Amino acid sequence: MAHRLNGTRILILETREEAQFSKLLAEQGAEVVQCPMFTIQDAPDPTPIEAWIRRAIDRPFDDLVLMTGEGLRRIMKLAVARGLDQALVAALARSRKFTRGPKPGKALREVGLEAQQTTEKPTTQGVIEMLGKLDLKGHRLGLQLYPDKDHSALTGALSAQGAEVDTVLPYAYDTKAADANIVAAIDDMAEGRIDSIALTNLGQVRRLIEAARAHGSEAKLRAGLERTLIASVGPAVSGELTAHGLRTDVSPVEDHYFMRPLISAMAAALVDKRPKVAE
Numbered sequence: 001m002a003h004r005l006n007g008t009r010i011l012i013l014e015t016r017e018e019a020q021f022s023k024l025l026a027e028q029g030a031e032v033v034q035c036p037m038f039t040i041q042d043a044p045d046p047t048p049i050e051a052w053i054r055r056a057i058d059r060p061f062d063d064l065v066l067m068t069g070e071g072l073r074r075i076m077k078l079a080v081a082r083g084l085d086q087a088l089v090a091a092l093a094r095s096r097k098f099t100r101g102p103k104p105g106k107a108l109r110e111v112g113l114e115a116q117q118t119t120e121k122p123t124t125q126g127v128i129e130m131l132g133k134l135d136l137k138g139h140r141l142g143l144q145l146y147p148d149k150d151h152s153a154l155t156g157a158l159s160a161q162g163a164e165v166d167t168v169l170p171y172a173y174d175t176k177a178a179d180a181n182i183v184a185a186i187d188d189m190a191e192g193r194i195d196s197i198a199l200t201n202l203g204q205v206r207r208l209i210e211a212a213r214a215h216g217s218e219a220k221l222r223a224g225l226e227r228t229l230i231a232s233v234g235p236a237v238s239g240e241l242t243a244h245g246l247r248t249d250v251s252p253v254e255d256h257y258f259m260r261p262l263i264s265a266m267a268a269a270l271v272d273k274r275p276k277v278a279e
Contacts, residue, residue, distance in 0.1 A: 004267035005030035008195040011185055011228075013037045013204040014178070021200065021259050028263060033194060035185040037207045038175040040070060046078055052142070052168040053079050053088055060091040061142040061166070065127065066115075067100045069107035071144040074170035076111060089113065095142065100127050104144075123236040124149075128157045137162030145169045148203055175207060182211040189224025196229035196266055200259070202240035209244055222246075231266045233258070 006029035012021055014036040022032045043049055053075065066072050079085040089111050097115045099105045101122025105115045119126035141163040145151050151167075158165045186208075188194050199205060212221040230249045232238040238248040250269045252261035 003029035005263075005270065008270050009033055009193060010266070011035060011188065011194045011197040013185075013197075013199065013207070021198070024259055024263055025198075028267060033185070033188065035181045036178045037182060037204060038173045038178050041172050041174050042074060042077070043170055043172055049075065049078050049168055049170050050082060052166065053082070053084055055166060056142055057084060057087045057091045059140065060094040062095060062139040063098065063136065063141040063163070064092055064095040065098045065100075065131070065141065065143045066104035066108070067124075067127070067144055068146045069103035069105075071146060071168075071170050072104060072107040073110075075144065075168065078170070098127070098130060100124070121235055123239075124151070124154050128154060131158065132161070134161075139163045141165050143167045147171065147173045148206065173203075175211075178207075179211050179215065182208065183215050183217060186212060186217050186221045186224055189228045190220045191224075192227055194224075194228050195270055196231050197225070198231045198233075198262060198266065199237045199241070200233045200262070202236045205237065205240040205244060205246070229266070229269055231262060231269075233262050 005025065008030050010025050010030045011033045012025070012035070014034065022034060025032050076085060076088070079088045092111075093113055096117075097108060097113065099108070099115045099118045101119060103122075105118055108115055117130060119130050136158065139162070141158060143155065143158070143165050145167055147169065155165050155167065185194075189197065208221060209218070212218040225246060230241065230247060232241060232248040232251045234251065238251060241248050250262075250265040252258065252265050
């Protein structure tokens with residue numbers, strides 16, 4: 001059913017798939033309000049990433065765990081720059097590969113590789129549960145991490161299973177430049193100009209809270225969210241909302257944590273909601 005979101009204003013927070021999400025929402029008739037939240041940059045010091053790549057080539061990991069698709073793409077970008085990409089792909093082909101959700105699996109397929117197993121839920125806890133069923137004693141395990149997250153629970157669980165964990169953090173977030181966009185979005189919600197905010201990763205929740213606090217707008221943010229439908233793509237985002245004392249109004253049905261099911265859930269919840277009109 002097309003145009004299910006006619007007359008609604010949907011706030012989306014910048015992600016790597018922002019253009020696709022915006023297009024899908026617009027196809028349903030929504031006016032999309034985009035809010036860039038941060039930019040993704042290469043890690044400021046490439047030395048540890050290159051060293052990790054060379055270790056992976058010299059002694060291929062028994063197991064490889066990818067937390068994000070962006071992480072593998074950044075690793076491959078540096079490998080290409082150093083002329084190590086073919087050797088790295090050949091080495092990773094010898095490892096068992098595990099991914100947190102489908103996005104890292106897509107990045108693997110871009111270099112001709114396949115994941116042996118993907119988490120049922122795209123969360124850190126899902127990774128811990130998936131790998132907890134395996135015998136990792138004595139295994140060398142390459143673990144790609146992502147910024148702004150305490151990964152000690154994951155690395156601790158893997159080490160407790162007897163794995164030798166070799167981590168790499170191949171990119172960083174730059175957040176300061178986007179604060180003005182976030183403050184403007186908070187104002188829009190507080191003044192009733194947004195029907196729904198669509199959250200697609202837990203980092204967006206943290207950024208909203210952090211930027212609001214930094215600019216003395218946390219009370220305004222919470223007031224704005226009280227009058228705005230909060231849509232969460234899945235359990236990781238909903239859990240982060242709960243951790244900050246916020247609610248989830250709509251989410252896709254279980255095991256359908258993707259954009260299209262999220263849009264369907266939003267459309268169903270907004271069907272009787274009058275559209276907001278900008279003043």
